[in-house]
Amino acid sequence: xxxxxxxxxxxxxxxxxxxxxxxxxxxxxxxxxxxxxxxxxxxxxxxxxxxxxxxxxxxxxxxxxxxxxxxxxxxxxxxxxxxxxxxxxxxxxxxxxxxxxxxxxxxxxxxxxxxxxxxxxxxxxxxxxxxxxxxxxxxxxxxxxxxxxxxxxxxxxxxxxxxxxxxxxxxxxxxxxxxxxxxxxxxxxxxxxxxxxxxxxxxxxxxxxxxxxxxxxxxxxxxxxxxxxxxxxxxxxxxxxxxxxxxxxxxxxxxxxxxxxxxxxxxxxxxxxxxxxxxxxxxxxxxxxxxxxxxxxxxxxxxxxxxxxxxxxxxxxxxxxxxxxxxxxxxx
Amino acid sequence: xxxxxxxxxxxxxxxxxxxxxxxxxxxxxxxxxxxxxxxxxxxxxxxxxxxxxxxxxxxxxxxxxxxxxxxxxxxxxxxxxxxxxxxxxxxxxxxxxxxxxxxxxxxxxxxxxxxxxxxxxxxxxxxxxxxxxxxxxxxxxxxxxxxxxxxxxxxxxxxxxxxxxxxxxxxxxxxxxxxxxxxxxxxxxxxxxxxxxxxxxxxxxxxxxxxxxxxxxxxxxxxxxxxxxxxxxxxxxxxxxxxxxxxxxxxxxxxxxxxxxxxxxxxxxxxxxxxxxxxxxxxxxxxxxxxxxxxxxxxxxxxxxxxxxxxxxxxxxxxxxxxxxxxxxxxx
DNA sequence: CTGAAAGCGCTAACAT
DNA sequence: ATGTTAGCGCTTTCAG
Numbered sequence: 028x029x030x031x032x033x034x035x036x037x038x039x040x041x042x043x044x045x046x047x048x049x050x051x052x053x054x055x056x057x058x059x060x061x062x063x064x065x066x067x068x069x070x071x072x073x074x075x076x077x078x079x080x081x082x083x084x085x086x087x088x089x090x091x092x093x094x095x096x097x098x099x100x101x102x103x104x105x106x107x108x109x110x111x112x113x114x115x116x117x118x119x120x121x122x123x124x125x126x127x128x129x130x131x132x133x134x135x136x137x138x139x140x141x142x143x144x145x146x147x148x149x150x151x152x153x154x155x156x157x158x159x160x161x162x163x164x165x166x167x168x169x170x171x172x173x174x175x176x177x178x179x180x181x182x183x184x185x186x187x188x189x190x191x192x193x194x195x196x197x198x199x200x201x202x203x204x205x206x207x208x209x210x211x212x213x214x215x216x217x218x219x220x221x222x223x224x225x226x227x228x229x230x231x232x233x234x235x236x237x238x239x240x241x242x243x244x245x246x247x248x249x250x251x252x253x254x255x256x257x258x259x260x261x262x263x264x265x266x267x268x269x270x271x272x273x274x275x276x277x278x279x280x281x282x283x284x285x286x287x288x289x290x291x292x293x294x295x296x297x298x299x300x301x302x303x304x305x306x307x308x309x310x311x312x313x314x315x316x317x318x319x320x321x322x323x324x325x326x327x328x329x330x331x332x333x334x335x336x337x338x339x340x341x342x343x344x345x346x347x348x349x350x351x352x353x354x355x356x357x358x359x
Numbered sequence: 360x361x362x363x364x365x366x367x368x369x370x371x372x373x374x375x376x377x378x379x380x381x382x383x384x385x386x387x388x389x390x391x392x393x394x395x396x397x398x399x400x401x402x403x404x405x406x407x408x409x410x411x412x413x414x415x416x417x418x419x420x421x422x423x424x425x426x427x428x429x430x431x432x433x434x435x436x437x438x439x440x441x442x443x444x445x446x447x448x449x450x451x452x453x454x455x456x457x458x459x460x461x462x463x464x465x466x467x468x469x470x471x472x473x474x475x476x477x478x479x480x481x482x483x484x485x486x487x488x489x490x491x492x493x494x495x496x497x498x499x500x501x502x503x504x505x506x507x508x509x510x511x512x513x514x515x516x517x518x519x520x521x522x523x524x525x526x527x528x529x530x531x532x533x534x535x536x537x538x539x540x541x542x543x544x545x546x547x548x549x550x551x552x553x554x555x556x557x558x559x560x561x562x563x564x565x566x567x568x569x570x571x572x573x574x575x576x577x578x579x580x581x582x583x584x585x586x587x588x589x590x591x592x593x594x595x596x597x598x599x600x601x602x603x604x605x606x607x608x609x610x611x612x613x614x615x616x617x618x619x620x621x622x623x624x625x626x627x628x629x630x631x632x633x634x635x636x637x638x639x640x641x642x643x644x645x646x647x648x649x650x651x652x653x654x655x656x657x658x659x660x661x662x663x664x665x666x667x668x669x670x671x672x673x674x675x676x677x678x679x680x681x682x683x684x685x686x687x688x689x690x691x
Numbered sequence: 692c693t694g695a696a697a698g699c700g701c702t703a704a705c706a707t
Numbered sequence: 708a709t710g711t712t713a714g715c716g717c718t719t720t721c722a723g
Contacts, residue, residue: 098435
C-alpha cells in the first residue's frame with residue numbers, strides 16, 4: 028500500500044526513530060534533520076497509519092457514541108455537538124444507532140471494545156442499568172452517560188434536572204389558570220421524573236392529577252397524536268396537556284387541530300426538549316429547553332478528562348432546564 | 360491491558376495460529392481443538408483487537424461519512440440510513456460534520472486516511488470538484504458521493520434527478536393556475552439544477568421567470584423567512600414560492616404568516632426534501648420527496664462493492680424525486 | 692491438522 | 708542528536 032515510516036527514513040537517510048520523533052515532536056532533533064525529514068514527508072504526503080499508532084500507543088483517539096436514532100432532531104443535535112467537541116480535542120467519533128433495540132445496543136458495546144475506542148458516550152434508549160454495567164463497566168472501558176442517568180452507579184454523566192423541568196411545566200400551566208391537566212409520557216425513566224416534578228407543583232397548589240389522564244407511549248409524532256386524541260375525546264378532557272418531549276407535543280397539537288380544538292384557546296400544549304421542531308409548529312411550541320449543545324460538549328470533556336487520567340473522581344453534572352414560552356400555551 | 364491471542368493460545372495449549380484460525384474460521388482445525396479454543400475464548404470473553412487485525416489484514420471495516428450538519432433532519436435521516444446499512448454489512452461508521460466549512464471538510468479527508476477507513480461517503484456542503492479529486496481520488500481511496508454529483512469525474516454516486524424535481528414542482532404550481540412564481544434557492548449546484556428544471560416547465564407553458572423573484576441564500580429557516588419576506592413585500596409579489604429545500608420553505612410559510620398572508624389561499628409554498636419537518640408545519644408542506652432512506656442504503660452498497668472489488672465499474676444511480684402534495688399549495 | 696516465524700507500521704526505551 | 712531494537716496483537720505463508 029501507501030508509503031510508510033521506513034520509506035521516509037530511507038530517503039531522508041535517517042532511522043525510523045528519528046522520523047517518528049519529528050512527526051510527534053518528541054525527543055531532540057537538530058533543526059537540520061528535522062527540516063530534511065519534514066521535506067520528504069511533505070513531498071510524499073506521508074501520513075502515519077493511526078492503526079499502527081493506536082496499536083502501540085495509549086490511545087486510538089476514537090470515541091464511540093451510542094444513540095437511539097439520528098433521524099430524531101434531539102439526538103441529531105446532541106450528536107452534532109458531541110462530534111464538534113470531540114474533534115476539537117482530537118478525537119473522532121464512531122456512531123452507533125441503536126434504534127431503541129436493546130440487543131443492538133449491547134452488541135455495539137462489544138464492537139466498540141474490539142475497535143478499541145478510548146471511551147464511549149451513551150445516550151441509551153433505556154436506562155437498563157444491567158446492560159451498561161455488565162458490558163462496559165466490567166471491561167473497564169471509560170463510559171459516560173448523557174441525558175440519562177443511572178443514580179446507582181458511579182459514572183460520569185451530564186443530564187438535566189428532569190424533576191425541575193416537569194415542575195416548571197406545571198407551574199407555568201397552573202399560573203395560566205389550568206386545573207385539569209393531561210399528560211403524555213414517554214416510557215423511560217427520565218420522563219417519569221418529569222411527571223414527578225409536575226406532580227409536585229400540582230400538590231403545592233392542592234391540585235391532583237387525574238390518573239386516567241396520564242397516557243404512556245413511544246415518542247413519535249403519530250403516537251403523540253393518537254394518545255392526545257384519546258385524551259381529548261374523553262368525558263372531561265383536560266384544558267392543558269404536558270407532553271414529555273417535543274415530538275409527542277407536536278402530535279398533540281395535530282390532534283387538537285383535528286379534533287376541532289384551537290391551541291392555545293381551547294387547549295394548551297407544552298412540550299419538552301426545545302428542538303428546532305418547537306419553532307416551526309403552528310402555533311410555535313411552548314416547551315422546556317434542554318441545553319443540548321452544552322450537554323454534548325460537557326460530556327465529551329468529562330469523558331476525555333477521565334480517559335486521560337486528568338481527573339480521578341467521577342462527576343455527575345446536572346444542568347437546569349428552562350421554560351421557553353411560545354404560543355401553544357395560554358390562559359384558561 | 361486485556362487478554363490477547365497469546366493468553367488464549369497458552370491456556371488452550373495450542374499456537375496462536377490455531378486460535379486465529381478458529382476465530383476466523385479459516386484453515387482446517389479439528390473439531391476437538393476448535394471446541395476447546397472456543398471454550399477458553401468464551402470463558403475469558405476474548406475478543407480480537409480489531410486495530411491489530413486491521414493493521415495486518417485488508418480491511419478496517421470502518422467507513423467515513425462526511426456530512427455538513429447532523430442537526431439538520433435531512434442529513435440526520437441520511438446518516439441514520441447509512442449507518443444502518445453499514446452495520447448490516449459489518450462496517451462501522453466514523454462520522455464527520457463539516458458544518459459547511461471547506462477547510463474542515465478537507466482536513467477530514469486526511470484524518471480518515473490516517474485512520475485507514477476502507478472508504479468514504481461524502482455528502483459535501485459544496486461540490487468542489489477540486490477538493491474531492493485532490494484529496495481522495497489521488498490517494499486511491501474508495502469514495503462515493505450521495506445526494507450530490509460531480510458529473511466530470513468517475514465516481515460511485517447516488518443522487519436524485521434534481522432537474523426533474525424542479526420540473527415537477529413547477530408543473531404542480533402551474534397546474535394550480537399560478538403564473539408568477541418566486542424562488543428561494545440554496546447556493547449549491549443541485550439547487551440550481553432544480554431551478555433549471557423549474558424553468559423548463561415554465562418555458563413549456565410560455566411562462567417566464569422574473570429574475571428579480573429569484574433569491575439566493577443559505578439553507579436555514581430564519582434565512583428562508585428573511586428572503587421570503589423580501590419577496591412578499593415587493594411591488595408585484597409572487598402567488599407561489601418554490602423553496603429548494605424544506606427549511607427554506609418553512610421559513611417562507613412563517614414569513615407569509617407574519618406578513619398577514621394565508622398559505623395557501625394568498626400564497627402557495629412548495630419545498631424540497633420531504634423531511635419529517637414537512638409534516639409538522641401548518642399547513643403541512645407540499646414538497647418534492649427525496650428517498651433518503653434508500654439513498655443511504657444504496658450508497659453504502661455501492662461503496663462496499665467497490666472496496667471489496669466485487670464490481671469494477673463505477674455506477675451513477677439517479678433516483679427520481681416525487682411530488683408529495685399536502686396543504687401548502689392551492690389554486691391561484 | 693497444527694505450529695514457527697515473518698511481517699503489518701509505529702512508539703519508546705535504551706544505547707551510542 | 709540519532710540509531711537499535713523490542714514489542715503492540717494479529718494474519719498468513721510455509722513446514723512439519
